[in-house]
Structures are given as structure tokens and as C-alpha cells.
């Protein structure tokens with residue numbers, strides 16, 4: 001009888017866990033730019049339409065972060081480009097799909113069939129001017145050194161950008177740098193003739209720009225394809241493979257353009273594409289992540305900031321108290337917390353993903369680490385700047401070291417400690433906007449989505465509350481100062 | 493037995509001998525003034541007495557026992573200590589400064605109030621001053637508060653390192669009288685370092701003359717009076733430096 005009970009319980013248990021595993025939604029990621037959003041939405045909606053639950057982690061902060069998240073298992077699918085995989089991720093010169101697939105297999109990852117289009121770098125100029133000079137190929141530019149060139153700063157600097165291009169095509173013109181977002185308008189206003197572009201850029205059409213043919217095969221191929229976990233269920237792979245070869249350069253350019261138009265979003269554009277390709281039925285529901293209100297973003301932002309700040313206080317202040325009497329030790333603590341401060345935030349977030357995955361944890365830990373230095377340094381300064389005579393008098397009165405610390409030194413250091421905590425809090429409020437890059441939400445979410453979609457209102461929905469938070473923090477600390485400290489001890 | 497003795501003490505700071513073979517006693521109910529030129533080691537001697545510095549050689553006997561073998565914080569609570577410029581804690585009111593150690597010793601509120609009233613009355617610190625922070629009261633008032641703080645725990649010994657140097661002569665004379673009043677009510681062993689010969693003459697019963705880290709003379713008021721009936725103490729002190 002008992003056996004039966006155990007077997008029954010076991011089977012219930014396995015059934016439960018198995019179904020839980022089955023119901024766990026597939027996580028689809030994207031980087032923080034339009035095309036990546038659209039391609040992620042296309043995959044998400046196609047799967048949803050076929051009854052496969054998905055969760056979106058859109059707008060993650062760059063190649064390193066999405067790729068680390070995929071490797072770590074926080075996401076299952078995201079759109080990537082063959083050129084990026086070869087050069088930026090695998091750091092190999094071999095760009096063929098076979099060689100990429102072979103290298104990815106080592107990481108238990110797979111590349112699905114390419115979607116068709118190639119979003120490479122390209123050289124663009126106005127259609128009119130190209131016709132006038134009869135320029136079709138990049139090599140034709142050789143004959144017109146008088147053309148005015150301005151290249152995006154990134155392209156100008158990248159080793160596989162302008163320096164190599166110039167050599168490859170023996171170009172003799174001079175170039176200057178320009179913010180990419182301004183280049184097309186500058187060409188339209190005839191202030192500029194030639195710039196770099198992406199082949200699927202939705203704005204090329206709008207600004208009447210022609211892309212020149214890369215006749216000496218300089219630019220590597222950037223074929224878009226879904227980069228996925230190797231063990232993705234077969235039905236999912238089959239569904240996504242329906243998209244193979246379906247999107248041409250022109251189509252992608254159009255989708256990118258459409259998404260910038262009023263009343264369109266990456267989601268609506270993806271749906272439009274899937275409908276025209278008859279991959280979903282018109283009556284199908286589009287799932288999106290539930291909309292989060294500005295209030296919720298602010299709460300989340302506060303949560304991230306405060307959690308990191310409180311834990312940083314609880315570690316940095318004791319750390320300073322334990323080490324302040326030992327010069328070498330306290331200097332070591334300041335140097336090491338200072339070193340943490342020099343790690344760029346995105347790099348720090350990316351470093352954290354293999355350990356903690358996406359979400360709040362890596363964001364809070366990064367904020368925590370950034371908070372340490374100002375608090376440690378101010379606490380140490382506060383303690384070390386106390387008049388030595390006062391310490392001597394405290395000893396002379398017979399205060400034990402502990403009493404001296406609690407009754408004299410700590411109270412005298414409080415203004416400096418508070419200033420350190422305030423600095424950390426303000427830094428945190430700013431840095432926490434980057435938390436959205438690892439899917440931790442907060443006010444960075446509307447800011448980054450807004451920047452991606454070129455939606456200024458959305459950007460402000462994040463930026464204004466963030467600025468208000470910083471001001472409020474300043475104000476709150478002023479009150480704490482007033483409540484806690486007699487006037488003459490406050491820091492001016 | 494004298495409450496405080498120092499025998500054969502030597503203190504060297506990076507090859508500079510600040511105190512060299514100093515032996516002397518500090519008797520009960522007596523005010524001893526330490527006199528000497530700047531840098532001769534007066535403050536260092538005082539710090540050896542309350543353990544803020546420890547001697548390289550020799551020892552300090554406090555209440556008949558080597559200071560080294562005692563719990564230094566407990567011993568210091570039995571020795572009041574006041575320095576030039578008062579050393580009042582800026583984050584505490586005068587009252588909090590004065591009563592801090594008593595509170596740490598967990599005296600009852602009643603005892604604390606009583607002692608505070610007693611002391612502040614003698615040094616004429618009005619009660620409305622007590623709730624103010626040190627920087628809002630005059631230098632003389634700060635000195636008085638510093639004196640009260642040093643006396644709070646009814647110490648066996650009081651060490652004063654130029655404790656009244658920073659106030660004007662008139663205020664200083666007032667404080668001298670407060671100190672004498674206290675001494676007549678609660679006589680104790682007081683060791684004071686001073687540059688003011690008139691202060692020494694007015695207050696002290698004994699004089700220690702220091703030169704370059706050594707004690708060259710230990711004399712009492714009556715010794716001087718006997719040997720030099722025609723010169724004032726102040727004069728004698730000035731000449732013996």
C-alpha cells in the first residue's frame with residue numbers, strides 16, 4: 001500500500017515538474033535598436049500564434065550583454081548578424097556560416113537559417129548626385145576626391161571601418177566625423193556628400209539616398225539569423241525556420257521605416273509582416289509585455305537604488321570603521337573600491353551576467369559596487385580628519401576605544417559619511433537607468449525604449465522622474481542633515 | 493604612599509630623548525606645578541602619568557600599583573585631564589561634554605545632576621550656558637566647562653596641561669579661584685603644567701623645575717620661603733629656569 005502512495009506522489013511530482021518545465025515560456029531577447037526589436041517581435045508573435053508561450057526581454061544593452069545572457073540561459077532566442085557573431089563574439093576571421101555554426105556548438109548554441117537580408121555597413125550618397133556623376137560602385141568614388149565625406153564616429157575609429165576601407169579601395173579623399181543621426185539630414189541639405197550607412201536603414205528611402213555597390217567585397221556579410229540555445233525544442237525551430245530567407249533587404253528597410261511612423265511600434269510592424277506573409281491569421285492575438293506605468297517604473301527604480309544603497313552602507317561604513325586605524329589597509333580598501341568605479345557600467349553588467357543572469361540581481365550588484373567608493377572614502381575622511389587633540393582628550397578621559405569610536409569619532413564623522421551616502425545615492429539614481437539594459441526595469445526602460453524607437457515622449461517619461469528623484473534625494477538629505485546635526489557641524 | 497609616582501622614566505621619540513631618568517612623587521591634597529621652557533618635556537611627562545604615552549624605561553605607580561598592570565581606561569577615569577584649548581567635543585553641548593564620562597559609567601541621573609550642579613556652581617557656569625554648544629560660548633566659559641568635565645568623576649588626581657593658558661588674565665584669575673575653592677572642598681592631588689609663574693605662585697604647593705627632559709629641582713613653597721625670604725616665588729621660579 002505504502003509503495004502505491006509513494007509511486008502516486010512521485011508521479012504527481014514528476015508530472016507537475018514536467019508540466020512546469022513545459023510551461024516555462026521561451027525568452028526572446030533583443031538589443032536596443034529598432035531592427036533587433038522588430039525581429040524579436042516577429043519571432044515572439046509567430047511562436048505565440050502557434051501556442052508557444054514566450055517572454056520578451058527587449059532592448060538589452062548591446063552584443064556582449066545579450067550574448068552573455070543567451071550563454072547563461074537567461075534568454076533562449078535573439079536575432080543576431082553573422083558578421084557580428086564572427087568578429088565581435090567569436091573573434092574569428094572565418095565568417096562562413098559553417099565555421100560559425102561549428103564554433104557556436106562549443107558553447108551549446110545554434111544559429112538558425114538566415115532570414116535573408118544582409119544588414120552590412122555601406123557607403124551612401126544622395127541619389128541625385130550619384131546619378132549626376134554616374135557613381136554606382138564604391139570604387140567609382142576614386143575619381144571624385146572633391147566629394148565631401150563625413151563618417152559616423154564609430155565607423156571612423158573601428159579598425160575594420162574607415163582605415164581598412166580606405167586601403168582596400170585606395171581612396172584619397174579626406175574625411176571628418178559626424179554623429180550618425182545627423183549625417184542623412186546633412187546630405188539632404190547639401191552640406192555633405194558621402195557617409196556610411198546600414199544597408200537596411202529605414203531612413204535611406206526617406207532621405208533619397210543611394211547605396212553604392214561594394215564591388216571589391218570589402219564589407220563582411222551581416223546576415224540576420226536567430227541565435228538560439230542548441231536544445232531549443234524541434235517544433236520551435238521548425239516554426240522559426242519558416243522565416244528563413246523571407247525578408248529581403250528592401251523589406252527590412254521598409255519595416256524599419258514603418259516602425260518609425262506615428263502609431264507604429266516594432267510589435268505592430270512585426271504583426272503587419274507576419275500577416276502579409278500569411279504566417280499568422282488576422283484574428284490571432286498579439287501578446288506583448290504588460291505595459292508598465294511611469295509610477296511602477298519609478299518604484300522599481302527606487303527599489304533598485306535603495307536596495308543597493310542600503311547594502312552598500314551596511315558594508316562600506318563597517319569596512320571603513322574596521323580599517324581606518326591602519327593606513328595601509330584603509331588605503332587598500334579605497335584603491336580597490338576605486339578600481340571598481342573605473343569599470344564602465346555596461347562592462348560591469350556584462351561581467352555579472354554569467355554569474356547572475358539577467359534581471360535585478362546583476363543591476364543591484366553593479367549599483368552596490370559603484371556605491372562603495374564614495375561611502376568608504378567619505379567615512380575614512382571623516383574619521384581621519386578629526387582633530388587629534390579630541391582623540392587624545394577622549395583617551396585621557398578614560399573612554400575605551402569602542403566608546404571613543406561610538407561617542408566621539410563616529411558622531412564627528414557623520415556629516416562626511418552622510419555626504420558620501422548622498423553622493424552614492426545620486427550616482428545610483430543616474431546609473432540605475434542602465435539597469436534596463438539587463439532587463440531589470442526601472443526608469444531606464446522608457447528612456448532606452450524611447451531612444452530606440454525615436455519616441456521623445458517616452459524618453460521624457462523616464463528622464464523627468466529620474467531627474468525629480470535626484471532632486472528629491474538632494475532635498476531628503478538636506479532634511480536628514482538638519483534633523484541629525486547641529487548647525488555648526490553641517491557641511492556647507 | 494603617594495597617589496602618583498614616577499620612577500626612572502625615560503621616553504624617546506625617534507632618537508630624541510623627551511624624558512630622561514625622571515623620578516618624582518605627587519603627594520595627596522597637593523598642587524604640584526611643573527615649570528620649564530617650551531619643549532623641555534612637560535606635556536610628555538603628564539602623558540606618561542595618565543598612560544597616553546608609555547615609558548621606554550621606568551614605571552608609573554598609580555595608587556601604589558604599576559599603571560601598566562591596571563586597566564588603563566579605568567585608571568584614567570580616576571585621573572581628570574584637561575588641556576589647553578579645552579578639547580571640548582564640538583558635537584556635544586557643554587552639559588553633555590561634562591556628563592559624558594559619568595553617563596558611560598552609568599551614574600544615576602540624580603547623581604549626575606547633583607555633581608553637575610555642584611561643579612557648575614563653583615566655576616560659575618550659568619545653567620542656560622550648559623545647553624549650548626562649545627563654539628557658542630566664550631573661551632573662558634569653555635575652560636570652565638573643561639575643568640568641570642575633568643572633575644566629573646571625582647577623580648583622585650587632576651592633570652592640567654596649560655588648561656587656563658588661552659583665556660584673558662582677568663578670567664584666568666577667576667578660574668584660579670574656582671580651582672582653589674574646589675580644592676578646599678575636595679582636596680586632591682593636582683599636577684599642573686603652566687608657563688604662567690603668577691599662576692604657579694598662586695596655586696601650587698610644590699614646584700618641579702624641568703630642563704631638557706630632566707627634573708632639576710623639586711621644592712615646596714615653604715622651602716623657597718625659608719631659603720629666599722626676601723624674593724617672591726614668582727621671581728624665584730623665573731630665575732631657576
Ligand SMILES: Nc1ncnc2c1ncn2[C@@H]1O[C@H](COP(=O)(O)OP(=O)(O)OP(=O)(O)O)[C@@H](O)[C@H]1O
Nearest residue numbers: 505506508510528529530531532533534535536537
Ligand atoms: N609624539 C611625539 N613625537 C615626536 N616627538 C615628540 C612627540 N611629543 C613630543 N615630542 C618632542 O618631545 C619634546 C618634548 O615635548 P613636550 O610636548 O613634552 O614639550 P613641552 O615641555 O610640553 O613644551 P611646551 O611648553 O611648548 O608645551 C619636544 O622636543 C617635542 O618635539
Ligand SMILES: [Mg+2]
Nearest residue numbers: 534535536653
Ligand atoms: Mg606642552
